[in-house]
Amino acid sequence: MPGxxxxxxxxxxxxxxxxGLEVPVLGGGLAxxxxxxxxxxxxxxxxVAAHxxxxxxxxxxxxxxxxxxxQVSTSLVEDARLVVARHVGARDDDLVVFTRNTTDALNLLAGAVPGDTVVLDLEHHANLLPWHSRRVVEAQATIAGTLDALDAELARRPAALLSVTGASNVTGEVLPIGLLAGIAHARGARIAVDAAQLLPHRRVDLVASGIDYLAFSGHKAYAPYGAGALVGRADWxxxxxxxxxxxxxxxxVRIDGVDWKRGVERHEAGTPNVVGIVALARALAELERLxxxxxxxxxxxxxxxxxxxxxxxxxVRxxxxxxxxxAGLTGSDDAGLGDRLAIATIELERGSVGLLAAALGAEHGISVRAGRFCAHPFFERAASRSNGLRASLGAGSSADDVDRFLDALASLVADGPAHAYERSHGGWCPRVDDRPRPHFGD
Structure with a gap:
């Protein structure tokens, strides 16, 4: 709060x-x-950039x-495969298939699931839409109640796979993966984890947690070069x-048929993203060093x-x-419950979060995100407004970043933006935008 x-x-x-990046703000000047x-x-x-x-x-x-x-590029790719496998605690016979991102990885897995997939309604669309035979369970008011609901659904009718997020991209709440894996395996199902949010902030171990498949993206793990991975059991x-x-x-390849390879090559046709794969492996190594x-x-x-x-x-809510x-705010971790990442999504009692997000960026140089964050079913159930504003932090964030946001938020909620904005198809934008764009030409 100011003052x-x-x-x-x-x-x-x-x-x-x-x-140290400085960005222009409305009316002139830099922030x-x-x-x-x-x-x-x-x-x-x-x-990573230097590497x-x-x-x-x-x-x-x-x-x-x-x-x-x-030969060097080939070694870099195959060495990166080993780095990924080690970082996530993969089994010796697990495959590490390089993909574009988490969405790509889960779509790949969806083509391999021999039966139904059970998911929660709080999932990112990447973990809702790909499954060919999907059963959706509504998350309950508590994690404990949600575990019971998933167990009941898997007991009611068998499923091949339980696929869950490791941490909500809306709230930052971390799900107890080990407990979920135990429920899935006890009911004869495997478990896949969408670790797009979790992996950059918490160490994930397939063996220790009982995870069968793990999907994640480099662009959320400080390696925004277009690579991700699916790690898991080879048979499917x-x-x-x-x-x-x-x-x-x-x-x-014959005119009348094809003999497909097995292993990672079966799903990595074409020229791989060598640079993205190398960047992903280097980012994971840096996370380990930290x-x-x-x-x-x-x-x-x-x-x-x-x-x-x-x-x-x-x-603000x-x-x-x-x-x-x-309990996650006090450091408690009761049987894997109560943990959350540095994410907060807010609703406003009055006003537009889209306008607020635009003003934070244009007038204060603060980047946030407004919308439903590819989690529409969750918003329909858990939110009282149609959209939220999300602030999320990571390894490069500071207390000053948080304070700048809180001060700017308080000022904008109390007094409104200092400049005029209009709403277009692409969202809220300044009516007159005098911020110069960077020039990247020669």
């Missing part, structure tokens, strides 16, 4: 490529950019090229149709600061799904 006393709080834990849209796409770690620059001169075709750069993937029909996925405890402690301090600040703001996640 209130705050402790210094944590600074950034890691150096990101957007550190230090505050990136609170990490849940959508995270900037690259500095070390990509070192690798680019060696970029070439992979797997069948005879030249030295080709080896029995499924090739995800992409093309070169590299086949042993033999340390699981250090990342969790850093983001926990920011989460408490953010939620306490929002609770003090009049006319923080959306949450579960009553038993409030």
């Amino acid at each position: 209130s006393a705050r402790s210094a709080g944590p600074g950034p834990l890691a150096a990101l490529a957007d550190a 230090r950019h505050v990136n609170l849209d990490i849940a959508a796409s995270a900037p690259a770690f500095d070390v 990509v620059a070192r690798v680019l001169p060696y970029y070439a075709s992979v797997h069948r090229g005879t030249g030295y750069p080709s 993937l080896d029995s499924a149709p090739a995800y992409l029909a093309g070169g590299g996925a086949v042993d033999t 340390g699981d405890d250090a990342r969790r402690d850093h983001e926990h301090a920011l989460t408490v600061r953010l939620h306490e600040g929002l609770a003090a703001q009049p006319g 923080v959306i949450r799904s579960f009553a038993d996640t409030a």
Whole structure:
């Protein structure tokens, strides 16, 4: 709140490529950019950008090229596969299939599931839409009640797969994956986890948690170069149709038929995104270097600061799904319950969150996101308004970022924007936008 006393709080834990970025604001001048849209796409770690620059001169075709750069590129891809497998605690016989992102990975898996898939209504659309035979369970008021509801659904009629988010992209609430895996396996199902939000903030271990399939994106894990991964058991993937029909996925092609490969090659037809794959592996290595405890402690301090600040703001309501996640703000973790990421989505008693988000960006240099965050069924059930405004933080965030947001939010809610805005098909925008755009030409 403006004028209130705050402790210094944590600074950034890691150096990101957007550190020190200044952006123009309406009326002239510059403001230090505050990136609170990490849940959508995270900037690259500095070390990732530097690593990509070192690798680019060696970029070439992979797997069948005879030249030295080709052999280097092939080694980089296959070494990255090992890095991913180690980082997520994969089993020795699990496949690591490189994809474009989490959506791509889950669509790949959907073609391999031999039966029904059970999901929750709070899922991102990437984990709602791909499944060919989908049964949706409504999340209950508590995580404990939601576990019971999923167990009841799997007991009512068998399913091949339970697919759940590791952490809500709307509320940041973390689901107890180990408990969910136990429920699925006890009912004869496998479990897939959409770890797009979870993996950049919490260490995930397939063996320790009992996860059968894990999907995640590089662009949310500080490697925005267009690569993601699906990691998991080989048998379903080896029995499924090739995800992409093309070169590299086949042993033999005849006019009257095709002999498809098994393993990762079956689903990685075409030239892979070598640069994206290398960036993803380097980002995971940097997350390991930062340390699981250090990342969790850093983001926990920011989460408490953010939620306490929002609770003090009049006319603002923080959306949450579960009553038993409030403990996450005090550090409690009862049987895996109560944890949450540094994400908060708010509703306004009056006014438009879209206008508020536009003014935060245009007048204060603060990036947030407004909308329903590809979680429409969740909003229909849990929110009182049609849209929310989401602030999300990560390893490069600081206490000053949180304070800048809280101060700007309080000012805008109380007094409104200082400039005129109009609503168009693309959302709210300044009526007169005098901010210059950067020039990237020669």
